[in-house]
Amino acid sequence: MSWEEQLFALFDDLEGQAEALYDAEREAEVADRSRAEYQHVTLASRLMASLDTEVGLEVVGLGAIRGELHRVNAEWCLLAARAQEWIVPLSAVSAVRDASPRSVPEVAWSPLTRLGLGSALRRLAEAGEGCLVHLADGSRHEARFTRVGADFVEATGDHGATMLISFARLAAVQSRTIR
Template sequence: MGWEDDLFALFDDLEDQASALNAAERMAHVADRSRAEYQQVSLASRLMATVGTTVTLGVTGVGPVTGIIERVAEGWLLVSAGDHDWVIDLGAVGTVEGASVRSVPDVAWSPLTRLGLGSALRRIAEAGEACVLHLRDGSRHDGVLRRVGGDFCELVEGEDRRTLLVAFDVLAAAQSRA
């Protein structure tokens, strides 16, 4: 019955080859799907997974900001950097060093994270503390936030207490002066 053993060995070999081809095809499909799904991951979702971690952010108009990410929300993040807190517009973040390899999908975010940049700036204005507004062109303005509108804020600056309106579109970050 040697020919039967040879036949079963041939069938076993063919089955192993088919399994290997199926596994290779499946791995290619999984890799393609993984790449396609990753395009759904946003910078904010990666930063959300990084809350509580020290990172270095490259911020347009400011340069590197190193600190602990305290909060991530709709279009902005809060970074604690020593004696200063930074409210940074997410659109001004160009690079991130030290981010988590994970992400948190938007559907898992707290409803409080839906508060926009204006909400964070209103808290600074309500505290009445001095701050520095860093603009994306590299300029900066020292003063006290007085009021915050829908897409701008009012900063009272200088000895003459002049009012400067700053559009959110040009604001890179607000830095506490505490």
């Protein structure tokens, strides 16, 4: 082998080593960026990727419920289980089982998903439908919603008494029939 061939072989070897070092460094950088970007993934975006599949929710003050995820919003989700629907504020969800490993960013959501918890509860109030209201402290009330405010719902309880229920303490609203 001539000295020129040896020199080119040396340059090829050095170039290969540099390329391997660059690839290793880039791989670590991509992994680091991927971990950093995950901080922008929300529970709602993971649930959005799980639409129309069966999931299990652990709800504060209520426990486990399982059903098909029909709607998701940044504030709440709608779960259909047996002959009932559950409106669950995401603030009351402590754990989710069997969710999709993917997520759907909010920019890709339908404009209808921007309707807040008040809109979902207004639908129940307009229907005049009785429901079981579960609160974060574990208590529950049979009620019919009459009006919905900015951060509370007005309901008529078992004995005709009016009560105001804060959205912040609401764990879930259980309807009696599936629509």
